[in-house]
Amino acid sequence: MNRLSRDQIAARVARDIPEGAYVNLGIGLPTMVADFIPADREVFFQSENGLLGMGPKPMPGQEDPDLINAGKQPVTLLRGGCYFDHAKSFAMIRGGHIDLCVLGAFQVSIGGDLANWDTGASGSIPAVGGAMDLATGAKQTHVMMELLTKQGQSKLVRSCTYPLTGLACVTRVYTDLAIFEIEPGGVSVTEIVGGVTLDDLRRLTGLPLLPA
Amino acid sequence: MIDKSVGSVADAIGDIRDDASVMIGGFGVAGMPRELIEALIDSGVRGLTIINNNAGNGDQGLAALIGAGRVRKIICSFPRQSDSHHFDSRYRAGDIELELVPQGTLAARIEAAGGGLGAIFTPTAYGTLLAEGKEVRDIGGRAYVLEYPIHADFALVKAHKGDRWGTLVYRKTARNFCPIMAMAAKTTIAQVSEIVPLGEIDPEAVITPGIFVRHIVEVREGSAAVSACAGRPQ
Numbered sequence: 001m002n003r004l005s006r007d008q009i010a011a012r013v014a015r016d017i018p019e020g021a022y023v024n025l026g027i028g029l030p031t032m033v034a035d036f037i038p039a040d041r042e043v044f045f046q047s048e049n050g051l052l053g054m055g056p057k058p059m060p061g062q063e064d065p066d067l068i069n070a071g072k073q074p075v076t077l078l079r080g081g082c083y084f085d086h087a088k089s090f091a092m093i094r095g096g097h098i099d100l101c102v103l104g105a106f107q108v109s110i111g112g113d114l115a116n117w118d119t120g121a122s123g124s125i126p127a128v129g130g131a132m133d134l135a136t137g138a139k140q141t142h143v144m145m146e147l148l149t150k151q152g153q154s155k156l157v158r159s160c161t162y163p164l165t166g167l168a169c170v171t172r173v174y175t176d177l178a179i180f181e182i183e184p185g186g187v188s189v190t191e192i193v194g195g196v197t198l199d200d201l202r203r204l205t206g207l208p209l210l211p212a
Numbered sequence: 213m214i215d216k217s218v219g220s221v222a223d224a225i226g227d228i229r230d231d232a233s234v235m236i237g238g239f240g241v242a243g244m245p246r247e248l249i250e251a252l253i254d255s256g257v258r259g260l261t262i263i264n265n266n267a268g269n270g271d272q273g274l275a276a277l278i279g280a281g282r283v284r285k286i287i288c289s290f291p292r293q294s295d296s297h298h299f300d301s302r303y304r305a306g307d308i309e310l311e312l313v314p315q316g317t318l319a320a321r322i323e324a325a326g327g328g329l330g331a332i333f334t335p336t337a338y339g340t341l342l343a344e345g346k347e348v349r350d351i352g353g354r355a356y357v358l359e360y361p362i363h364a365d366f367a368l369v370k371a372h373k374g375d376r377w378g379t380l381v382y383r384k385t386a387r388n389f390c391p392i393m394a395m396a397a398k399t400t401i402a403q404v405s406e407i408v409p410l411g412e413i414d415p416e417a418v419i420t421p422g423i424f425v426r427h428i429v430e431v432r433e434g435s436a437a438v439s440a441c442a443g444r445p446q
Contacts, residue, residue: 048315049239050385065242066386072240072293074267083384085391085419086239086265087323090316094336117343125292125303126312133316133336167339 002195003134003146003176011036013102013144013174017043024048024093024134026103026116029069030144048130050089053081070130088196093130094137101138103131105145105170107160107167110207111191112182114143128165135166147175147204154205156180156187177201177209215376217407221251224401224429228252228366231284233261233323235362235397236274237369237390243382245370245403246273247431252368253277259284263364265315265324267291267299277301283308287362292302301420314325314342317359319392325361326395326424332359357399367397371420374404378425379413387419394424401427 004012006029014036017023022044025031034056037043045054047069055076063074068113077083092098107115114135118126135141145155156173173180178201179191188210189198202209218224225248228234234252238244252260253276260283267286268275277283279298291310296322302308313321314336324332331357337343347358369390372383380402382390394400400422407430 047385049242050388064384066384068240068242068385072242077384078389083382083387085387086315086319087392090319094316094320094334123304125310127290127292128312128314128342129290130315132314132340132342136335136338137316164340171428 001177001200002104002193003109004193005176009144009174009176012179013142017100021099022046022052022097023186024098024101024138026101026131026134027129029104030102031069031071031073033144041118046088046089046092047075048093048134050084050086051075051077051081052084052092053078090130090133093133096137096139097132098138100140100142101134102142102144103134105143105155106162107155107157108143108145108170108173108182109160109199110169110182110187111159113160113169114141114165115160116165118163120163131165135169140171141166141169142172142174143170144174146172154206154207156205158207177204181212182207188212216378216422216425217376217430219429221247221403221429221431222254224248224403224427225251225255226277226366227399228255228257230257231259232257232366233263233364235263235364235367235389235393237367237388237393238264238266238274239385239388240269241273242384243370243386243388243390244273245368246366248401248403248429249273249277253280253282257428258282259288261285261287263287263362265289265318266293267296267310269293271298278302278308280306281307285309285311287311287313287318289313289318312342320361320391321359321362322389322392322396325363326392329361331361334359335356362396364393364397365399367393367400369394369400369402371402371404373406373408373413374402374420374428375408375410375413376428377410378402378422379402379418380420380422380425381413381417382419391420394420399426400424401429403429403431405433406430
């Protein structure tokens, strides 16, 4: 079965981000999305550790330990960008000023519930960071993930079994096999990777997916 | 003449006693006042409650404080990381208590303490494990979780420049939690890369007014990477 690579998923997410959007990319996979925004499209990337107008990673040797992103990787600031403290940063996030956040996920439910911070496994140490604030506070929360786990289980589920990050917050899920739109009437498939069918997706997820 | 500057990091943290609650600024190591924390380790205090975004990275600063067994409880949003081995082993051994708080709620609770609020209602974490047992209120058709302020006896912060009145400006993303922690603690101790004469900091650019700062100590940056970048245009 054809699948998009992680780079291809990131590029697909990037294609939908319009000029002028204020966007927060979650740590891990979603961080890659910024690399696929065309140079002539101005998008404001916010990082919850206190910068707006985040630029690409610095040239080797130009890293500054005081200039990092939420994943604690060195980044740059675009001309016109700015710094602020954590209270202001999360006022942007919680206060509904961020147009879009893109997060990774362990599970997304057909009702838009998100689980992405803890597997609940015994002995694991939970870490939540800013995920709950982002999932709840951004105007739109989109998820970017591979549809299946390594064991072949669907991460798009009827009901999340892992501890929740937020309730009914996800509206779109970009995956390696298809793009899903979560709406009050159900989950529709708006785009499918070539060679994959709606019936394939219904079989893999066990969900009553709707055509676009 | 008011002069909040002190001569050494040991003098700066000299009032911190066993079982104190201590906010430590920083996001990872950006903005972490490493030398103040090292002085705290040298002082021998124990039983600390630490408030920070993380639970230590690598082997220095907060990680070393935890590794030395001085921390009884940590309040943070993101303890588990690839390099949080000191916390991980103490936590698994049951030596350290963890209060996990979403990052924005952590900031809001600290800010509430600094601003004299009795509580806040936040939509974050509603319906999740981190809101269990907490009061929920419907406000304007949306569910909010009641959260209380986080106060502390001390705050240790790192800033870029400060003056003898305690006025502070920060550097890039090293600002993070430092300004709100400086407001929330009873006693704030700032480590700055440079103490400058009064009036040198542009009043329009001040981030932390000196009213929030008790002690200030100069620790010159040793890191080549930082000093090389300091003069570069932003």
